[in-house]
Amino acid sequence: MLKFLMFIGFLIPLCFNKKNFWVVQNLLLMLTFFFMLHIVNTSLYEYISYFFGMDLLSYGLILLSLWIISLMIMASESVYKNGYLSGFFLMNIIFLLMMLYLSFSSLSLFGFYLFFESSLIPTLILILGWGYQPERLQAGIYLLFYTLFASLPMLIAIMFMGNESSLYMYMFSNYEFLNWIFYLSMIFAFLVKMPMFLVHLWLPKAHVEAPVSGSMILAGILLKLGGYGLLRVILLISHISLVLSIIWIIISLFGGFIVSMICLRQVDLKSLIAYSSVAHMGIVLAGLMTLSSWGWSGSYSMMIAHGLCSSGLFCLANISYERMGSRSLFINKGMLNLMPSLCLWWFLLVSSNMAAPPSLNLLGEISLINSILGWSIDLMYLLMLISFFSAVYSLYLYSYSQHGKFYAGMYSSFNGYNREFLLLFLHWFPLNMLILKSEICMLWL
Numbered sequence: 001m002l003k004f005l006m007f008i009g010f011l012i013p014l015c016f017n018k019k020n021f022w023v024v025q026n027l028l029l030m031l032t033f034f035f036m037l038h039i040v041n042t043s044l045y046e047y048i049s050y051f052f053g054m055d056l057l058s059y060g061l062i063l064l065s066l067w068i069i070s071l072m073i074m075a076s077e078s079v080y081k082n083g084y085l086s087g088f089f090l091m092n093i094i095f096l097l098m099m100l101y102l103s104f105s106s107l108s109l110f111g112f113y114l115f116f117e118s119s120l121i122p123t124l125i126l127i128l129g130w131g132y133q134p135e136r137l138q139a140g141i142y143l144l145f146y147t148l149f150a151s152l153p154m155l156i157a158i159m160f161m162g163n164e165s166s167l168y169m170y171m172f173s174n175y176e177f178l179n180w181i182f183y184l185s186m187i188f189a190f191l192v193k194m195p196m197f198l199v200h201l202w203l204p205k206a207h208v209e210a211p212v213s214g215s216m217i218l219a220g221i222l223l224k225l226g227g228y229g230l231l232r233v234i235l236l237i238s239h240i241s242l243v244l245s246i247i248w249i250i251i252s253l254f255g256g257f258i259v260s261m262i263c264l265r266q267v268d269l270k271s272l273i274a275y276s277s278v279a280h281m282g283i284v285l286a287g288l289m290t291l292s293s294w295g296w297s298g299s300y301s302m303m304i305a306h307g308l309c310s311s312g313l314f315c316l317a318n319i320s321y322e323r324m325g326s327r328s329l330f331i332n333k334g335m336l337n338l339m340p341s342l343c344l345w346w347f348l349l350v351s352s353n354m355a356a357p358p359s360l361n362l363l364g365e366i367s368l369i370n371s372i373l374g375w376s377i378d379l380m381y382l383l384m385l386i387s388f389f390s391a392v393y394s395l396y397l398y399s400y401s402q403h404g405k406f407y408a409g410m411y412s413s414f415n416g417y418n419r420e421f422l423l424l425f426l427h428w429f430p431l432n433m434l435i436l437k438s439e440i441c442m443l444w445l
Contacts, residue, residue: 001052001105007031008098015090021073021080024090028070028097035066043444045107045170052105056444057300061221061228064307065100067430068220069093072213074423075315078322079211084130092129093213096122100221104228109167110158112232113151116189116225120147123214123222130211139209142202150192150199153185161236172235183237183244190233193226194285196248197255200278207274208327212318215270219277219310224303227281230288231296238291245289249375252289253382256282260389264396269317269327272397273310276353279390280306286379287368293445295371301441302364305352305431309361312349312427316342319420320401324410334406341415343402345424352431354394355387360434363441 011027014020038059040046045053054062072093080086096119103115120143128140160182161167165175177183192199203223207215234241259279266272284302287295319342320332336343352359365387372379434441 001047001049001054004031004035005052005098005101007034008094008101011094012091015094016087018080018083018086021086021090024094025070025073028066028073032063032066032070035063039440041440048107051108051111051168052102053107054105056440057228057231058104060300060304060441060444061224062101062104064224064304065097065104065221067426068216068307068311069097069100071311071315071423071426072216074419074426075216075318076211076213077419079130079213089130089213092122092125093217096126096217100225103225107169109169109233110162112169112229113155113158116229117147117151119222119225120144123217126214126217127206127210130214131209132211133209135205136209139202139205143206146192146195146199146202147189151189154189157182157185169232172232175236176239177236178240180240180244183240186233186237187230190226190229191248191285193229194223194281195226195278196285197251197259197278197282200255200259203278204271204274207277207314208268208270212314215274215314215318216311219274219314220307223277223281224307227284227288227299227303230285231300234288234291241289241291245291248289249286249372249379252282252286253372253379253386256280256286256386257382257389260386260393263393264389267329269320269329269332269397269401270314271327272329272393273313273317276390276393277306277310279386280310283365283368283372283383283386287371290371290375292371292374294367294374296445297442298364298367298371300364300444301360301438302368304434304441305360305364308427308431309349309352309359312345312424312431313353315420315423315427316346316349319416323414324407329400331407331409332401334402334404336402337406338410338412339415341421345421345428346398346402348428349424350394350398352428354391358432358435360431360438360441363435363438367442 040056040059043055045055079089099115099119106112124140127136195203256279259275263275284299288299321327355361355365
């Protein structure tokens, strides 16, 4: 585990020479392929060194982090071209990758908490430093205070637990805590990070104000930290979860339905994709809280799928924004006339977003629906509404942006660079190929 950490650490000196912008990205892609060779095909911890190690759950999320971070650099060409402090930008991203790598591979709960919180700092710098509107300050404050407010009780719970038992994750199945205050403080930080409906307001704000790289990492990895943390700590509180998880399941599914309705009246491309993330993570949270193997496997595969799909959609929104100078759906319409080649990518990624085959989203959604209906058949109506409206807002996004009369102020047509097509392909290809090897996502328990 440490060899990969050293590799990431030694990328930092390379960041400060402007000529090395693409070198760093190529090295990150190379690191991703090296990491692929270290596949862990079991739920037992392997590659243990000091207090780092990984099982299949960590492995998938670390691989996703490496992949999305190298694509972030590819998407941020404007930072390099316009010279917006590209060295500091790269260093920030590498530091963020290091924090994510450490938090997913930590074997100690305190180590996980520490790196989980540290990943907030580079994200905040990304939003404040390279965001678009002056409102980014407010978005940054929202992100900071929501996350910190929810995390402090968790720190106290970890201290309490360190007194009572071991903080090492492979020991969790030996302990059981039946205190509901411990339960709430352990779980609340992850519910905000997911984000659960009612504590989700920081997410659309942060997404709309963040640069494309910030949106990609937020949607792709930072939401998954919450799901990963829940999957880890729920072993400590499984008995009390059996009683209290009904609260989170009802809030998540009802929230998923309401957020799907909110999506239908968004006029900002990024805002619509951000709200759709909240709806997806609502189903993930509900499936995870059923404590069934279907639910856990489904939530894991849905997290991987959503990371690739949502990140790709943010790239598409950014490509339109760079051409049109606006993210409004009123201006970004009829794009089929102006950018016909991109229409295919919009179609592929939007169809994956509504869980059309052969995407990994379909696998995740089927297993999550299975687990939630197995938990209670009465939730069928909410699930039907969520699935239906997820298709509705995806079709609304696609048809509104691609069809119709294009904006009269637009005076030329431009298709896109090879870099952009490669970027979208590298999001879509793993998303649809992973279903051929779906046991990696489903059989990690």
